[in-house]
Amino acid sequence: QVQLVESGGGLVQAGGSLRLSCATSRSIFSVDLNAMGWYRQAPGKQRELVASITRGGSTNYADSVKGRFTISRDKSKNTLNLQMNSLKPEDTAVYYCSVDPVYGSRYWGQGTQVTVSS
Numbered sequence: 011q012v013q014l015v016e017s018g019g020g021l022v023q024a025g026g027s028l029r030l031s032c033a034t035s036r037s038i039f040s041v042d043l044n045a046m047g048w049y050r051q052a053p054g055k056q057r058e059l060v061a062s063i064t065r066g067g068s069t070n071y072a073d074s075v076k077g078r079f080t081i082s083r084d085k086s087k088n089t090l091n092l093q094m095n096s097l098k099p100e101d102t103a104v105y106y107c108s109v110d111p112v113y114g115s116r117y118w119g120q121g122t123q124v125t126v127s128s
Contacts, residue, residue: 011035011117012034012035012036012043012109012111012117013034013035013117014032014033014034014035014107014108014109014117014118014119014120015032015033015119015120016030016031016032016105016106016107016119016120016121016122017030017031017032017033017122018030018031018122019105019122019123019124020123020124020125021125021126021127022097022124022125022126022127023126023127024097024098024099024126024127024128025096025097026097026126027093027094027095027096027097028094028097028124029091029092029093029094030048030091030092030094030105030107030122030124031089031090031091031092032046032048032089032090032091032107032119033087033088033089034088034089034090034109036088037085037088038083038085038088038089038090038109039065039085041112042111042112042113043065043109043110043111043112044064044065044109044110044111044112045062045063045064045065045109045110046062046063046083046090046107046108046109046110047059047060047061047062047063047081047107047108047109047110048060048061048062048081048090048092048105048106048107048108049105049106049108050101050103050104050105050106050124051103051104051106051121052100052102052103052104055103057106058072059072060072060075060079060092060105061075061079061080061081061092062081063081063082063083063090067083069081074100075094075101078094078095078096078097079092079093079094079095080092080093080095090107090109092105094124097124097126098126099126099127099128100126101124101126102124102125102126103124104121104122104123104124105121105122105123105124106118106119106120106121107119
């Protein structure tokens with residue numbers, strides 16, 4: 011089992027920045043854990059991948075956030091982070107942290123709201 015707790019969401023004006031963090035209940039480099047990621051879900055829309063990072067450190071971004079968002083890990087704090095710059099109103103959503111175990115189903119955090127005003 012892995013517990014994930016997101017923080018850092020809030021209200022920001024367009025063009026601003028936010029940094030999301032996801033605290034995990036155990037080492038993010040545990041041998042039984044694979045990729046980690048950030049997803050988001052806007053009202054009336056499906057949950058979509060924002061960014062992911064593999065166990066080896068390779069990253070992947072949705073086209074809509076490339077060049078603006080950066081995913082990273084902090085081994086000492088066991089956190090997954092998402093630096094979001096140049097935010098747009100269309101980035102407004104609930105953002106979820108996830109981790110994929112080697113065996114079993116994906117773990118999810120409870121989500122944190124990000125609202126970007128125009």
